[in-house]
Amino acid sequence: MNLALMGFGTVGTGVEEILFKKKDFLSQKGFDINIKKVLIANANKKRYPKDDSIEFTANFDEILNSDVDTVIDVTSNLEETYKRIIELMNAGKNIITANKAVVSKYFEELNETARKNNVYFSYEASVGGAIPIIHPLMEELQFNEINSVSGILNGTSNFILSEMEEKGLDYDVVLKKAQDLGYAEADPTADVCGFDSQRKIRILSSLSYNAKIKEEEILTLGISNIKKSNIEFSKNNNYNIRLIANSQLKGEKIYITVMPMLVKDPFFSNTIKSLNKVRVTGEYFGEYRFFGAGAGKLETADAVIRDLLRIYNCSEIKPFYTAEKNYKVSTDLENKYYISVKEVKDALYKVINRDETNDLHHIITKNLNFDELKDILNSYEEDEIFVAAVEEEK
Amino acid sequence: MNLALMGFGTVGTGVEEILFKKKDFLSQKGFDINIKKVLIANANKKRYPKDDSIEFTANFDEILNSDVDTVIDVTSNLEETYKRIIELMNAGKNIITANKAVVSKYFEELNETARKNNVYFSYEASVGGAIPIIHPLMEELQFNEINSVSGILNGTSNFILSEMEEKGLDYDVVLKKAQDLGYAEADPTADVCGFDSQRKIRILSSLSYNAKIKEEEILTLGISNIKKSNIEFSKNNNYNIRLIANSQLKGEKIYITVMPMLVKDPFFSNTIKSLNKVRVTGEYFGEYRFFGAGAGKLETADAVIRDLLRIYNCSEIKPFYTAEKNYKVSTDLENKYYISVKEVKDALYKVINRDETNDLHHIITKNLNFDELKDILNSYEEDEIFVAAVEEEK
Structure with missing residues (x-):
């Protein structure tokens, strides 16, 4: 299988590294995978892939008009990437993406375009890093009603909250530390204001309930105003503060929120550092909980590779999300x-x-x-x- | 797809119930599934399937010589079921089984026979009830080394331990309660002496390390001798007692045990009632944790149906376990x-x-x-x- 990458940042280099290191191993298992081209914004910047024969290009048309079956999107760009994914799908190419902003904003359009072109659209890496959550949910949705999805879906804000709690430090100090350690970006808005969690709960909820949910319908509060005294108050009252994304289907209504929460439930309260947790309840399986690394170069790449191998074997589940349910977001x-x-x-x-x-x-x-x-x-x-x-x- | 069931106990009735209730829903998604025959030991016993047109037989040859593609084994029989599964595989039929005793004892033979006949062999339901663990592990094993697997894999003993702890009751009293509630069988040996956990950790470990592990090589201690005073001692020392199955690959050695453990780690210590938990560490994904119902009619049936739909779509992973690694169990x-x-x-x-x-x-x-x-x-x-x-x- 020939494939192309769009983007060569943290996750992109992770994907290339795994595919390079495991080339023989994968080949023994029947997977013959070649990265033909990598799209980058700046073609003059020196790149260091493990496989030094990889070709870089800044020209999207070289990807679009190539013979690759599958394109892996590991950009963090929103509108441009969206347009490109649509063009690629229309050209018959399968898409794997780790880009939660695109998946969340254009979930309906991406699923519909994939269905129309009969291509695969896989986005395991867009939620919960390495945690297998999207694919297990898709499997359940073939015969199950899902009733609720909740979780700690943003590692950066969880790192900040648990670090403030443990060390008794101020928000600004911990944010700075998170930035120095690479857990938080220079502009931390998406993480600390809840938008990253919002995107992830939108993806999980839309998929689970087969309903359209607009990002702006999700009640979203962040943690950027938190003070040491708030942590102290919660501690004194035997609570921990965590940023929880939560959605429930009740009757014809979807209740969906992202907000800091004073929690005692050990599932949430014991979550420290940048870990992610997801809890799902459904008709037949009862309740599942998943826990794992919500981000990271190799962890996120791991999820991308799982999608890729399924597509290679034509064993991926084709998009079935149609947003046909008229549930109201309340x-x-x-x-x-x-x-x-x-x-x-x-x-x-x-x-x-x-x-x-x-x-x-x-x-x-x-x-x-x-x-x-x-x-x-x-x-x-x-x-x-x-x-x-x-x-x-x- | 035509299929047959072997066994019509708790899990078997669960499978039939889901397939009956979801017939139209599955059909809309392209799954046309018919239970052609159900093998039972006593053909005279009255059965109450949801679909009253289902045929029951006590004659195995009627299953073996039928035109069904796939046979779901939900018996709890060991040797007879093993022989039958081998015959069915040799006759070209895919096997889905929830029978952990068979899968554990004959893991090598079952995988080899499935490979030889190019049929599917799926056993998600044999470990951890509804929790998706076997299939995610198989996906990871296509390009990952797994380093360790551990968990609380037996709901009955966990119910007994957490109930003794919470209520301050004696072992015998709680065992009786568990039996009355249907959490423990009349003969609780397999659960309370650790053999059920032994089977599950053998399956997970053999698969993960591609190594042969004999059940009798697994150091196994149970909880049947536990007294109220042991629970009190552990509480006074801030521990909880849990029955933990644990395996690690270190160098060329596999360390594998099932034993009660004094734990503080909240992952284990917070596990109450009959829940199951599994923790896996691997090369690229870091660490996953899964949590869910380890047993139950519909929960276990849910896992069976996931296997079934994968086989229907030819998207199941074909057996790749060859036991080729010469790791020593130490x-x-x-x-x-x-x-x-x-x-x-x-x-x-x-x-x-x-x-x-x-x-x-x-x-x-x-x-x-x-x-x-x-x-x-x-x-x-x-x-x-x-x-x-x-x-x-x-």
């Missing part, structure tokens, strides 16, 4: 919230749960509908308030 | 042990770790090689001694 869920502000304004004052609030800097609310919470959030500047849902007692 | 591992006896004999007296033992009924040993431990075990009657490994401090 925010009509009641929850208690933990709210930390300097000054308590009227709207907030009214919803304080007086039995559980001893200190007006650390408020636990009554059960609130999210629409009420929104009004409260809107009465503050974005950076004045830290909000987290409080896990229901079981 | 017991040459050092560990501390917790030993509870009424009377301390000489052999045991010599290995007491005096820093950690305050009470001669609850002994913590020095680091022992398992051969030394064996001598100690042999100096006691089997029912006089409870032994558990002590998790290494990290």
Whole structure:
């Protein structure tokens, strides 16, 4: 099989490394795989592939018009990559992508175009790094209803939260450390503001419920306003704060949120460093939980290679997502919230749960509908308030 | 696709129920599956399939000589089922089995016969109930080295241990409760003496390391001698007792054990009721953890159906296990042990770790090689001694 790569960053070099190191081993198992070309933005930048015969090009047409069967997208670009994937599918090429931004924003279009052209569209690496989650879900969806999906889907924010907790450090200090260690990007917005988790829960939920979910319909709160005192408060009350992505199908409604949460459930609370966890419930299998490396060069490449070998053997599941279910995305869920502000304004004052609030800097609310919470959030500047849902007692 | 079932117990009725309820749904997705015949031991016993047109027979030849492509084995019989599976494979039929006793005892023969006849041999349901573990492992093994596999693989013994712990009850009382609830069989030997876990870790390890491992080479200790006082001791020392199956590949040696263990690692210690957990480490994916229902009618049937749909689509991975690696199974591992006896004999007296033992009924040993431990075990009657490994401090 001849293939091309789009992108040669962290994951791309990982894919090339595994395919190079395992060439003989794969060949013994009947997999004869050649990377014919790698698309990069800057053709003059020196690259160091393991296989030094690999050709680099900055000209997309060389990929589009080549004889490769399959293209692996490991770019992080959104609109340009989307257009290119569509062109490649229309040219009959299978697509494997680790690009969660593209998969999330254009999930309907990508599935439809793949179906129309009868090509494979595989995106295991877009959620949960090495964790096998997309493919097992696809297998279950052939005969199962999925009821809920939740998880810790962003390793960067989990690293920050668990590190603040363990070391008693400030957010800025830990963010800087995460950046120095390569866990966080120079611009950490997507991770710490919840957008990365939002994309992943959108992908998992749309696939699971066969429903269209727009990113902007997902109630998303991040951790960028968290202070040491919020961690201390949660510790003193036997909670851990984690950024949880959660979606449930109830009746004809999908409830879907990404928000910091005060949790006691050890599944979430024990998650430290940059690990990812996913929990899925379904009709026949009951509940699964998966845990593993949510990112990393070789870990993410591992997921790409699994997709690739399935496509090689024509054993991948063809796209069946049609977004045909007319479920409404709803925010009509009641929850208690933990709210930390300097000054308590009227709207907030009214919803304080007086039995559980001893200190007006650390408020636990009554059960609130999210629409009420929104009004409260809107009465503050974005950076004045830290909000987290409080896990229901079981 | 026409298929036959061998056995119509708990899992068999689950398989029939799902295929009946989801007939239209599966058909829309291109799966046209018919159960042509069900083999049962007693043809006179009244059966209640969902599809009342299903034919039952007690005559194996009717299955063997039928035109079915695939046979699902959900018996719990060992030798007879083994012979039948071999005959069916030789007749060109694919085999799906949930029968861990057969898969474990005859793993080499079953894989070889499947390969020789170019048929599928799928056994996801034999380990970990609904948890997708065999198939993900097979996918990884196409390009990965697996280094270790460990887990809580027996729900019955885990139910007993966690229930004794939570309720402060005696072993016999909890065993009786487990039997009343259907979690334990009338003869609980396979579960509480560790043989069920032994079979599962043998299957996972043989597959992972491509090595022959005989069941009797696996150091196996059960929980049937556990007393309330052992649970109390472990609680007082901030441990939980769990029955852990563990295998590691180090150099040319495989270390493989099933034994009760005093654990602090929350992955194991938080496992309650009849849940199963599996942890796998490998070359590129790092570490995965899976968690789910280790048994149950529909849960186990779910795993069978996943295998079935893969075979239907010719997308199952063909058996590649050849047992070609000459790794030695070794017991040459050092560990501390917790030993509870009424009377301390000489052999045991010599290995007491005096820093950690305050009470001669609850002994913590020095680091022992398992051969030394064996001598100690042999100096006691089997029912006089409870032994558990002590998790290494990290």
